[in-house]
Structures are given as structure tokens and as C-alpha cells.
Ligand SMILES: NC(=O)C1=CN([C@@H]2O[C@H](COP(=O)(O)OP(=O)(O)OC[C@H]3O[C@@H](n4cnc5c(N)ncnc54)[C@H](OP(=O)(O)O)[C@@H]3O)[C@@H](O)[C@H]2O)C=CC1
């Protein structure tokens with residue numbers, strides 16, 4: 001049976017380090033500050049935002065939640081972002097995704113100053129990542145958190161076959177770049193990939209982020225592979241589950257992340273890590 005990658009306990013460790021960093025910064029008179037901007041009333045989004053705020057407060061990070069109605073205009077939303085661009089108490093700005101369909105989400109993202117872009121979604125930061133630039137810049141939290149897990153469990157990446165399923169700007173694309181920068185041979189697959197399992201069966205590292213419940217079954221996984229499940233799906237009883245058929249894949253894989261308790265907590269912990277880094281870099 002596979003080793004279960006314990007995202008929750010790794011996230012706890014990372015959060016402890018972050019808390020110490022916050023204490024150090026406070027001695028220098030810097031209080032890391034985060035604003036989460038949420039548009040509309042989606043209950044799932046609201047829960048995530050509340051979780052982020054609670055975690056920030058636990059770690060001593062100053063945290064603001066800005067709730068806007070779904071009827072807000074794009075100009076007014078951009079106005080809110082600009083207000084926090086100017087606010088010296090705020091080091092990280094997160095606009096919760098997705099925005100209402102009528103909005104040009106990339107345009108809103110571009111309005112965030114790259115040095116306050118805690119999600120790493122601004123094209124300047126995406127460009128830095130894709131060019132594998134060294135130096136200090138934010139990176140999308142979910143893929144970065146996954147890299148932290150892979151490193152912690154000493155999963156070899158160099159020269160390995162990595163397959164990413166899903167190509168969103170939040171997960172799949174930055175994941176592709178990070179694995180490539182770590183010298184894996186990366187294949188990026190998506191909805192139009194024909195014969196998906198032909199690729200996944202060849203993966204030493206398989207990262208799945210589609211939102212399709214149990215898309216990946218045991219016969220699609222190479223024995224001994226590392227399987228990272230980003231999906232946050234609901235089964236017929238409303239229970240949280242992933243894009244990977246965990247109960248069967250765990251008998252084939254070498255390492256596997258559970259849902260919940262895998263990638264999710266690492267995403268939040270990485271977000272906290274990155275606010276503190278942004279605060280440090282702004283000094
Ligand atoms: N735990 C965490 O921290 C996070 C979890 N999530 C979860 O991860 C999942 C994915 O999120 P996100 O990346 O934002 O999703 P998106 O909906 O933005 O993207 C989904 C991607 O999956 C691809 N896809 C859809 N169906 C298939 C299929 N049958 N075969 C192969 N590829 C397919 C799509 O392809 P195409 O581009 O061709 O349409 C697309 O690239 C969701 O469940 C989300 O809730 C997301 C972010 C963070």
C-alpha cells in the first residue's frame with residue numbers, strides 16, 4: 001500500500017515556522033497584512049475565505065476580508081484592489097476565484113501590484129516562473145505547496161516523467177512550470193487529450209486538478225507512482241472527495257495525497273508563508 005502524504009501535518013509544521021517568522025518581523029516593526037477580496041455569495045468560497053482569515057489570525061498576520069456584492073461593477077472592484085495597492089499595512093492581495101462570469105478576471109488580476117500578488121497570478125510573476133528566474137517573487141500557492149510536499153517526502157523529480165492533468169492558471173500551468181524547473185519531463189494534459197490513461201500510466205509523478213470526481217482509476221496509474229490529488233469534489237452524499245479514486249489507487253501508488261488532508265491544507269499554509277515573504281521583501 002502507498003505511503004499517505006500527510007498534508008495536514010506538513011501544513012502544521014510550515015505554519016509553526018511562519019508563526020515564528022511573523023514574531024521576528026514584528027520585532028522589526030513589520031506586521032504582515034493580507035486582504036482577501038470576495039465577490040458574491042458562493043457558500044463554498046465563503047468557507048475558504050473564512051478558513052484563510054482564521055489561519056492568518058492564528059499566525060499573527062493582520063487580515064482583512066473585503067466582501068463585495070455580485071452586482072459590483074468591474075471598475076469598482078478594480079478600485080478596491082487599487083485602494084489596497086496603496087495601503088502600506090497590506091502586503092498581499094488575494095481576489096478569490098472565480099469572479100462572476102461577466103467580469104474580465106485576468107484584467108482584475110493585472111491590477112494587483114506584482115509585489116502584492118500573494119497568489120502569483122499576475123502575468124509578471126507567471127512570466128518569472130515560466131522563465132525559471134531566480135530571485136524573490138510569489139508563485140501560485142497550490143503548486144508551490146505540492147512542491148514542498150514532494151521535497152519533504154524526498155520524491156525524486158530530476159529526469160522523472162511528470163504528468164499534470166488540467167491546465168488552469170491556478171494549478172495545472174504553474175505546476176507544469178515548477179516540475180519542469182525541477183528537471184522533470186512534463187506532459188500537460190486536458191479535456192482534449194485523447195487516451196489520457198496512455199499518458200498517466202507512464203507518470204512517475206501524477207498531479208490531477210480537473211474537478212472531475214474519481215477521473216483517475218487504479219488502472220491509469222503506474223505501480224509505485226506518486227499521485228497528487230488537487231480535486232475538491234463532492235460525492236452523491238455531499239462528502240468531500242478528489243479527482244483520484246483513492247480507495248483503489250492507494251493499492252497501486254507509491255505515495256498518494258488524501259482529500260481532505262492533502263493538498264488543501266498545504267495551499268493555505270503556503271499562502272501564509274508567502275504573505276510573510278512579501279512583507280519581508282517589501283522591507
Ligand atoms: N486543494 C486546493 O488547494 C485546490 C483545489 N482546487 C480544486 O481542483 C480542481 C481543479 O481546479 P481548477 O484547476 O481551478 O479547475 P478548472 O475548472 O479551472 O480547470 C479544470 C481543468 O481540467 C481539465 N479537464 C476537465 N475535464 C477533464 C477530463 N475529463 N480529462 C482531462 N482534463 C479535464 C480542463 O481542461 P480544458 O482546459 O481543456 O477545459 C481544465 O484544464 C477543482 O476540484 C478545484 O476545486 C483548485 C485550487 C486549489
Ligand SMILES: Nc1nc(=O)c2c([nH]1)NC[C@@H]1CN(c3ccc(C(=O)N[C@@H](CCC(=O)O)C(=O)O)cc3)C=[N+]21
Nearest residue numbers: 094095096097098119232260261262263264265267268
Ligand atoms: N485567488 C484564489 N486563490 C486560491 O488559492 C483559491 C481560489 N482563488 N479559489 C478557490 C481555490 C480553492 N482553494 C482551496 C484552498 C484550501 C482548501 C482546503 O483547505 N481544503 C481542505 C478541506 C476543506 C473542507 O473540508 O471543505 C482539505 O483539503 O483538507 C481547498 C481549496 C484555494 N483556491
